[in-house]
Amino acid sequence: MSGHESTYEPKTGFEKWLDTRLPLPRLVHDSFVDFPTPKNLNYWYTFGGILSIFLVIQIVTGIVLAMHYTADVDHAFASVERIMRDVPYGWLLRYVHANGASFFFLAVYVHMFRGLYYGSYKAPREVLWILGCIIFLLMVATAFLGYMLPWGQMSLHGANVIVNLFGAIPLVGEGIKTWLLGGPSIGNATLQRFFSLHYLLPFVIAGVVILHVWALHVPGNNNPTGVEVKDTRKDTVPFHPYYTVKDGFAIVVFLLIFAAFVFYMPNVLGHADNYVEADPLVTPAHIVPEWYLLPFYAILRAITFDIGPIDAKLLGVIAMFAAIAVLFVVPWLDTSRVKSMRYRPVARQFFFGFVAACLLLGWVGASNPDDPIIPLGSDKLVVEYSDENGLAAARTFEVYDEAAAFRDGLGEEAGASMAVQKAPAFTFLHLGQILTLYYFAYFLVILPLLGLRERPDEEPDSIHKSVLAREPSAGTPIAQPAE
Amino acid sequence: MTDTPVTDAHDDIDEDRRNFIHIVTGMAAAGGVAVIAWPLIDQMNPAADTKAASSLDVDISKVPEGGEIRVLIGGQPFFIRHRTQAEIASARNANTQSLRDPQTDEERLVPTPDGAYNPAILVTSGVCTHLGCVPVGPAQGNVGDYGGWYCACHGSHYDTSGRIRKGPAPSNLPVPDYRYVSDTVINISL
Numbered sequence: 001m002s003g004h005e006s007t008y009e010p011k012t013g014f015e016k017w018l019d020t021r022l023p024l025p026r027l028v029h030d031s032f033v034d035f036p037t038p039k040n041l042n043y044w045y046t047f048g049g050i051l052s053i054f055l056v057i058q059i060v061t062g063i064v065l066a067m068h069y070t071a072d073v074d075h076a077f078a079s080v081e082r083i084m085r086d087v088p089y090g091w092l093l094r095y096v097h098a099n100g101a102s103f104f105f106l107a108v109y110v111h112m113f114r115g116l117y118y119g120s121y122k123a124p125r126e127v128l129w130i131l132g133c134i135i136f137l138l139m140v141a142t143a144f145l146g147y148m149l150p151w152g153q154m155s156l157h158g159a160n161v162i163v164n165l166f167g168a169i170p171l172v173g174e175g176i177k178t179w180l181l182g183g184p185s186i187g188n189a190t191l192q193r194f195f196s197l198h199y200l201l202p203f204v205i206a207g208v209v210i211l212h213v214w215a216l217h218v219p220g221n222n223n224p225t226g227v228e229v230k231d232t233r234k235d236t237v238p239f240h241p242y243y244t245v246k247d248g249f250a251i252v253v254f255l256l257i258f259a260a261f262v263f264y265m266p267n268v269l270g271h272a273d274n275y276v277e278a279d280p281l282v283t284p285a286h287i288v289p290e291w292y293l294l295p296f297y298a299i300l301r302a303i304t305f306d307i308g309p310i311d312a313k314l315l316g317v318i319a320m321f322a323a324i325a326v327l328f329v330v331p332w333l334d335t336s337r338v339k340s341m342r343y344r345p346v347a348r349q350f351f352f353g354f355v356a357a358c359l360l361l362g363w364v365g366a367s368n369p370d371d372p373i374i375p376l377g378s379d380k381l382v383v384e385y386s387d388e389n390g391l392a393a394a395r396t397f398e399v400y401d402e403a404a405a406f407r408d409g410l411g412e413e414a415g416a417s418m419a420v421q422k423a424p425a426f427t428f429l430h431l432g433q434i435l436t437l438y439y440f441a442y443f444l445v446i447l448p449l450l451g452l453r454e455r456p457d458e459e460p461d462s463i464h465k466s467v468l469a470r471e472p473s474a475g476t477p478i479a480q481p482a483e
Numbered sequence: 484m485t486d487t488p489v490t491d492a493h494d495d496i497d498e499d500r501r502n503f504i505h506i507v508t509g510m511a512a513a514g515g516v517a518v519i520a521w522p523l524i525d526q527m528n529p530a531a532d533t534k535a536a537s538s539l540d541v542d543i544s545k546v547p548e549g550g551e552i553r554v555l556i557g558g559q560p561f562f563i564r565h566r567t568q569a570e571i572a573s574a575r576n577a578n579t580q581s582l583r584d585p586q587t588d589e590e591r592l593v594p595t596p597d598g599a600y601n602p603a604i605l606v607t608s609g610v611c612t613h614l615g616c617v618p619v620g621p622a623q624g625n626v627g628d629y630g631g632w633y634c635a636c637h638g639s640h641y642d643t644s645g646r647i648r649k650g651p652a653p654s655n656l657p658v659p660d661y662r663y664v665s666d667t668v669i670n671i672s673l
Contacts, residue, residue, distance in 0.1 A: 157616065161636070164615035179524075183533045184673050185558035193527065281553050281560050281609070283616040285635045301637070304651060311653060313613070370638055419628070 007034045031217055036236035037243050038223035040467050044118075045221070046250030047111040053251050054104040055209065059202050061097040065090075069149065071195035073188045076151035077277040095266040101143050102269045103258045105292035108136060109358075116330070117351055119339030120222040126331040128215040131208055133327045138205045140324070143290065145198040148191060152274030153284050159194075160186055161287055165300075168314040185280065225466045226339025227459055235463040286368065294365030295358050299323050299439065301369055302432040319436065326443045333443055335451030343457040347450050354442045357435045364432040372425030379423050383407050385416035396421065533557065538672035540664060543604050550621055553609055557673055560609030560617050561659055562632070566643055571602045573630060574644035584654040588644045591655070595663045606669065607645040607656040613637055618656075632656070 008029040010016040019026060068087050070079040083090035112132070115121055121129035144162065148155045163180060167173045182189030220229060229235045237243075261268070269291060273284045289297050303316035310318070326333075341348045380396050381403040387393045397403035407416045460466035539556045541563055546552050551564035566574070574588040591607075592600050611618050616636035619625045627633030627640035629648045634641075639650030646655040661671040 161614045161616070167615075178529060179527050182527055183529045183557055184537065187533075187558040189530065189533065280555060280558055281617060283618075283634075283636060287616065287636050312651070313653060 006030050031213070031239075032244075033238065033240040035217065035239040036220065036229070036232050037239045038221050038229060038235060038463050039237045039242075040223050040225065040463050041221065041243065041246070042224055043246075043250055044110070044114040045223075046247045047107050047114065048216075049247035050107045050251050050254050051104065051111060052209065053255075054100060054107060055202070055206060057100050058097065058104060059206070061093050061100065062199070062202065064093055065097055066199060069195075071149070071192045073151060073191055073278070076149065076191060080150045092262070095262050099258065099261045099266060099269060101146065102290070102292060103254070103261070104139065105143070107254070108139060109292070112136065112327075113355060116354075117341050118222055118224055119226050119334070119336075119341070121331045122226075122334065122339050123331070124219040125215070125222060128212065128219070129331055130328055131212040131215055133324070135205055135208050135212060136327075137324060138201055138208065140293065142198060142201040142205065143292070145194045145201070147290060148186075148194045149198065150274055151191065151278045153276045153278055153282070154271045154274040154287065156186060156278035156280065157283050157287050158289055159190075162289075165317045165320075168311075168317050170314070222339065223463055224340060224342060225460055225463055226343070227461075227463055227466070230462045231464065288366055291362065291366070294363075295361035296320050296323055296365075298361040298365035298432045299436045301365070302429065302436040304429065304433075319440075323439060326440065330443060330447070334447040335449075336447075336454065336456070337451075338456040338459060340459075343459050344450075344454060345457060346454045347447075350442060350446050350450065353438065357438045357442070361432065361435045361439065364428045364435065367428040369429040369432065370427055372423075372427050373431055374426040375423055376425055377423040380421045381418055382421045383416055383418050385410050385414040387414070538670060540668055540670050542668055544667040546604070548603070553622075554671070556671060559673065561671055562605075562607050562609045562620065562645075562656070563669075564605045564607075564620070566603055566605055570630060570643040574605075574642060575602075577642060577644070577646070583647050586644075586646060586655055591644050591646075591658050593658075593662060595666060601663075604669075605643075605645060606659060606661055606671065608659055609656075611636065611639055611652055612647065612654045612656065613639055613650070613652040 006026060006029075008019075008023075008026040010019045010025070015025060018024070065083065068079065068083050068090060070076055080094070083094050085091075087093075115129065115132070144159070148159045163177060163186065166180060167177045169176060178184065180190075181187070182193060271288065271290075288294065297320075300316045300320040303319050304312050305315075306312050307315060336344060336347065338344055341351055378398070380398060381400060382394050382396050383403055383406055384392065384394045385407075395406060397406065403418055407418055410416045460469065537557050539554060541552075541554055543563060543565070546563055546565040548565045549567045549570075551562050554561050554563065571588070577588075579585045579587050588602065589600065591605065592602060593606075595601050609617050611634040613634065614636060616634050618627075618632035618634040618639070618641060620632045625633045625635075627649075629640050629642035631641040631643045631645055633639070634650065634652065637651050639652035640648050641652075641656055642648050644655075645658070647653070659671050659673070661669050664670050
């Protein structure tokens with residue numbers, strides 16, 4: 001923490017010499033060795049460390065893959081296949097990079113939900129939170145750009161859907177689209193600039209991560225009680241060895257799960273269509289983004305209605321970007337003075353509802369919006385024909401044979417045709433609309449109002465006392481059943 | 484040592500002159516940044532060779548009746564469809580007033596060199612106006628509920644004139660800028 005005195009003592013002559021010129025060892029010592037850290041951090045707090053490891057994994061494997069990749073529409077797909085088949089350990093590097101992106105997002109979502117649960121965005125950590133939101137936005141951009149590079153069917157058509165969103169912007173949309181693509185449609189110019197930016201952005205992320213850690217070390221860590229450190233001696237432990245070991249253990253467990261995916265199911269998170277080379281004349285029947293962007297895709301597709309002069313398409317785009325933008329202002333939307341939801345019994349229920357809504361939005365994003373979840377009746381067959389007076393008429397049937405017999409029984413002049421009439425149903429679209437409403441209501445209505453109305457539970461006096469209260473032998477005696 | 488020389492030195496400063504220099508320096512720096520930024524921004528626009536490859540001659544006599552061919556110009560797909568008499572009739576008989584994007588079939592054709600219309604040949608963009616997927620048509624065995632094209636991405640149905648009839652797409656498949664070079668060759672440009 002900023003108020004904390006440096007305990008670094010240069011021992012060797014070289015360390016003393018360097019300390020008066022570039023005190024880098026002192027910075028590392030004070031930031032990652034003797035940094036006072038709340039003693040009650042649980043495993044949800046290890047995901048920051050996990051994320052930093054994954055940033056390194058992605059940058060290292062990415063640099064190596066770029067040595068073999070060719071950013072050209074005629075060669076990109078083949079160069080990726082060559083990496084998979086011919087380059088020594090190329091298959092491993094690519095599977096680590098592709099699955100690494102998924103696990104990077106898995107970790108960042110856990111990290112973000114943890115921040116939302118324990119109120120880590122509240123004063124004095126607003127800047128820390130906003131920097132995190134910027135990193136998330138950069139991650140989304142990097143992942144989107146990277147998904148184009150294998151030049152598969154999903155690369156091309158997925159990117160097409162997203163780039164066309166910019167076309168929905170009034171007046172300047174088409175110009176922006178052409179400028180982004182470097183031509184009338186996605187082509188070689190697009191692939192080359194996407195590659196260039198995909199290589200650049202991770203280093204921008206690394207830069208913002210440094211600011212993120214700096215903004216963390218000024219106020220110090222939040223903790224599961226949300227109560228600030230009051231007495232450094234009683235409430236904190238040094239970062240090393242206590243949290244280097246705890247983070248290290250979590251990193252190893254997370255990497256084990258990651259390895260299971262890399263070695264045993266490397267394609268389970270991907271899409272088979274991306275192993276078909278991009279063809280601008282054939283769109284895959286079902287375009288879906290990677291799983292980690294599905295909730296935002298579901299929000300985009302949930303808006304099927306116009307509001308005033310804004311049409312549904314533009315409105316969907318606005319909603320999708322607003323879903324990320326709203327995160328930036330959470331520190332000012334949550335009006336409660338209590339940080340941790342441990343002591344907010346009502347808010348906690350809404351929070352778990354929010355997590356469920358995000359997961360369900362992912363399911364909706366992966367599904368066809370018109371497919372029924374709960375059918376209300378069964379599909380029917382409608383035979384349309386002209387009756388003896390030449391007027392349009394229609395009859396509805398439940399069974400195909402009856403409908404076909406009726407149609408065939410009509411004369412040639414009746415011009416009969418048969419079509420399926422879908423039964424009314426509660427579809428994925430409806431579910432997506434309800435969940436989208438809840439997503440925005442959580443931030444814009446529930447958090448602001450609940451902070452004013454909710455009666456929170458009593459917070460502990462200090463981190464120290466909350467830890468003791470959980471250890472009956474050390475704290476106040478608690479009745480135990482006789483053994 | 485007295486403080487007189489120090490105050491004297493400050494009295495000599497002409498604040499207006501100094502502000503003027505600050506503003507002019509700032510403006511020159513901003514202008515310099517803008518001049519350097521513009522090439523960096525404009526380089527992302529379509530290059531000259533990309534723009535040059537933006538039109539194509541297509542022989543329409545090879546399109547089978549009831550079928551279509553698909554061509555790419557600058558990576559963008561276009562449909563050239565040879566419509567049957569029944570398809571032309573259904574395109575003409577539609578009640579255009581009730582459509583989302585009202586257009587008659589004739590408005591979606593261009594005249595041949597002799598000024599007549601050739602309703603058998605319909606040329607449209609091959610990009611769904613919803614989110615840019617390529618709809619399927621007769622060659623793929625699905626023409627949607629209205630006999631034209633069907634976009635499988637989000638379920639837009641187009642009729643035999645390429646007009647949007649059902650689904651989320653906001654407008655008809657656009658008719659590109661094209662002209663009849665002869666009775667059997669058209670030139671499509673972006």
